[in-house]
Amino acid sequence: MALFEHRTGSAAPRLHNGRRRRQLVPSQTGRLAFALSATVCACSTTPVAPPVEINLAFVNAHIWTADPATPWADALAVGGERIVATGTSDAIEILAGDATIIDLQNQLVVPGFIDTYTRLLSGTSPSTLDLSSIRTQTQLIAVVAAAVTERPDGDWIIGHDWEPRLWDDPILERASLDLVAPNHPVWLVQRDEQLGIANAVALRHAGIRTGTPGARTTLTSTKTLTGILTGVAIRQLEASLPRLSPDSSDQQLQLALQTAAASGVTSVHHIGRWADIEVFLRAIEAQRLTLRVHAAVPLDTWLRLDRAIAVQAFGGQDGQGNNWLRVGTVYTSLDGSLAAGTAAFEGIPYTARPGNGELQVDLETTTRSILSADDAGLQVLLSAVGDRANHAALDLAEELATRRGLRDRRFRIARAQHVRPTDLVRFATEHILTSALPHSILHDGRWIEDQLGPELARTSFPFRALLDVGATISFGSGRLDLGSPIDGIYAAVTRRTLDGLHPQGWIPTQQVSVEEALRAYTSEAAYVGFAENRTGRLTVGALADFAVIDRDLLTMSPNDIPSAQVQLTVVGGAVVFDRRGLATRPRPPQQTEVLLRSPAATSALPEHSIEFQ
Numbered sequence: 116m117a118l119f120e121h122r123t124g125s126a127a128p129r130l131h132n133g134r135r136r137r138q139l140v141p142s143q144t145g146r147l148a149f150a151l152s153a154t155v156c157a158c159s160t161t162p163v164a165p166p167v168e169i170n171l172a173f174v175n176a177h178i179w180t181a182d183p184a185t186p187w188a189d190a191l192a193v194g195g196e197r198i199v200a201t202g203t204s205d206a207i208e209i210l211a212g213d214a215t216i217i218d219l220q221n222q223l224v225v226p227g228f229i230d231t232y233t234r235l236l237s238g239t240s241p242s243t244l245d246l247s248s249i250r251t252q253t254q255l256i257a258v259v260a261a262a263v264t265e266r267p268d269g270d271w272i273i274g275h276d277w278e279p280r281l282w283d284d285p286i287l288e289r290a291s292l293d294l295v296a297p298n299h300p301v302w303l304v305q306r307d308e309q310l311g312i313a314n315a316v317a318l319r320h321a322g323i324r325t326g327t328p329g330a331r332t333t334l335t336s337t338k339t340l341t342g343i344l345t346g347v348a349i350r351q352l353e354a355s356l357p358r359l360s361p362d363s364s365d366q367q368l369q370l371a372l373q374t375a376a377a378s379g380v381t382s383v384h385h386i387g388r389w390a391d392i393e394v395f396l397r398a399i400e401a402q403r404l405t406l407r408v409h410a411a412v413p414l415d416t417w418l419r420l421d422r423a424i425a426v427q428a429f430g431g432q433d434g435q436g437n438n439w440l441r442v443g444t445v446y447t448s449l450d451g452s453l454a455a456g457t458a459a460f461e462g463i464p465y466t467a468r469p470g471n472g473e474l475q476v477d478l479e480t481t482t483r484s485i486l487s488a489d490d491a492g493l494q495v496l497l498s499a500v501g502d503r504a505n506h507a508a509l510d511l512a513e514e515l516a517t518r519r520g521l522r523d524r525r526f527r528i529a530r531a532q533h534v535r536p537t538d539l540v541r542f543a544t545e546h547i548l549t550s551a552l553p554h555s556i557l558h559d560g561r562w563i564e565d566q567l568g569p570e571l572a573r574t575s576f577p578f579r580a581l582l583d584v585g586a587t588i589s590f591g592s593g594r595l596d597l598g599s600p601i602d603g604i605y606a607a608v609t610r611r612t613l614d615g616l617h618p619q620g621w622i623p624t625q626q627v628s629v630e631e632a633l634r635a636y637t638s639e640a641a642y643v644g645f646a647e648n649r650t651g652r653l654t655v656g657a658l659a660d661f662a663v664i665d666r667d668l669l670t671m672s673p674n675d676i677p678s679a680q681v682q683l684t685v686v687g688g689a690v691v692f693d694r695r696g697l698a699t700r701p702r703p704p705q706q707t708e709v710l711l712r713s714p715a716a717t718s719a720l721p722e723h724s725i726e727f728q
Contacts (some may be wrong), residue, residue, distance in 0.1 A: 135537065168214075169193065171214055173217050175218045176224045181226050183632060188201040191653060194688075223669075224661055226661055227685070232550040233592045252284060255274075259272060269299065269300075274304070298316065302353075318352075331345070353722070383408055384409045386413065389411070450500050458473040458501035461502060482514060487570055495515070495524070502534060527547070530550070530551065536580070543581075544675070549581060549586060558612075576622075579624060590632070600663075601677065629669050663683035
């Protein structure tokens with residue numbers, strides 16, 4: 116199946132100088148060796164003759180390789196799914212022979228973006244209500260009431276992305292939902308997915324009662340459930356939601372793949388459920404998976420993952436999969452979010468609603484699970500927002516290293532949104548990797564000072580401080596549709612907020628450079644997934660994953676970065692997104708040998724590397 120099709124009447128791929136280059140026979144290649152070596156080596160890239168056939172070349176480009184030794188190139192050549200040469204346009208054209216040559220018109224080329232903390236699949240139906248434009252409780256109730264009239268009794272009504280901080284009156288009452296939906300379970304979740312409201316039917320269906328952790332009650336003596344759920348209660352309710360059909364799950368993944376490709380994202384670290392892995396496997400089998408997935412499963416299922424790896428359920432030399440799907444990480448969230456008032460802080464930080472949030476896990480149980488997962492060779496990922504949660508995450512990492520010794524485990528803390536100044540250096544000294552969500556600055560920066568006060572707000576998104584102490588930062592989105600990498604780069608570099616009140620940046624001392632932000636989405640992000648020898652840089656032998664951007668992010672005004680657009684996205688040498696019809700090429704066969712048909716599925720093909728002699 117082709118990964119994209121020409122629209123009727125669209126132009127053919129643009130070839131350099133309007134023609135294809137002829138194939139060089141061995142004698143010609145030899146005679147050209149001396150002439151080419153001077154040209155190619157001037158870019159400090161490749162020897163002359165690649166050992167594999169080149170089938171696609173990109174020339175007349177401004178290629179940022181992310182390799183400190185050779186940061187720039189003019190052109191690159193692809194053989195199969197890997198980069199086989201980089202250098203000047205003239206040299207690559209000669210090497211390319213009859214391969215298709217694409218003129219990129221001096222556009223910027225960067226390694227494919229790697230989103231290190233996201234969810235490709237939400238697990239909810241495509242018929243869910245989009246509540247992002249709702250600004251009052253009256254509007255929200257009207258939308259729910261309309262949905263009730265269109266669906267039979269008993270059908271779930273699910274909504275997402277309501278943002279009460281944008282409302283004049285942010286209080287949402289369960290009684291209003293009960294009134295308009297007496298026979299339908301209703302579940303409406305906030306934009307950050309850390310707080311939601313359920314009506315009485317949904318609460319009964321999920322078995323949520325007074326005393327369920329995370330289920331808020333009235334302050335009266337009756338302790339009536341308000342319908343507001345956080346933490347454990349959210350997980351309990353969502354476990355009761357109807358499962359999507361395979362077709363619906365596949366459609367949801369397809370939409371996510373389209374979003375990723377249009378954003379230049381070529382790899383993701385997906386934080387999800389076991390059921391999601393089956394969706395990815397179906398996509399691989401149908402050759403529809405157009406990005407690389409590192410899937411993480413819940414920490415409390417570490418033993419299931421260990422056993423799956425032991426029976427080669429995912430294939431691969433290490434049992435954790437291949438270049439398209441890897442499953443070797445376990446995760447848990449230590450706290451909630453600032454918007455939900457569930458981020459865990461020391462003291463009483465919430466000025467608008469006093470309280471400090473609580474850790475959502477039992478630390479003793481979590482410690483045992485982390486030690487066991489580490490013994491099984493699994494990577495551990497903890498999500499922490501508040502300073503108390505981040506301190507606890509660092510303590511857990513330190514205890515693991517103390518009890519199990521030092522090794523290259525690449526322990527990760529996601530979000531790391533609010534960190535005590537005294538804890539910053541621990542990320543470096545304890546070798547803790549950070550997967551931050553920079554686009555959240557655009558949104559949360561509008562309210563954090565009101566919620567936390569100015570002093571504590573200064574600990575927010577401390578990217579500059581983490582880099583200065585030598586920590587490793589990668590970037591993610593939380594959800595692909597919430598923030599593209601270009602949005603994230605803009606946010607990390609300018610720290611402007613959507614309300615326009617901080618033109619010089621909100622807490623500008625924490626701004627980073629464009630190159631630092633790019634590395635957080637490329638080379639540093641590849642390191643997070645033990646993939647630094649395969650992705651994250653545009654060097655010979657690396658997988659041919661890259662994005663073409665119409666403007667030079669490194670030289671343009673940072674304030675204009677949102678105007679830049681991804682024009683072309685290539686994954687494994689195949690074009691998966693082409694905004695202007697620059698190229699078209701059928702997808703090469705994927706490694707279908709590793710697909711799960713049973714727990715004892717076959718292993719992946721051995722990795723090979725392409726190097727010049």
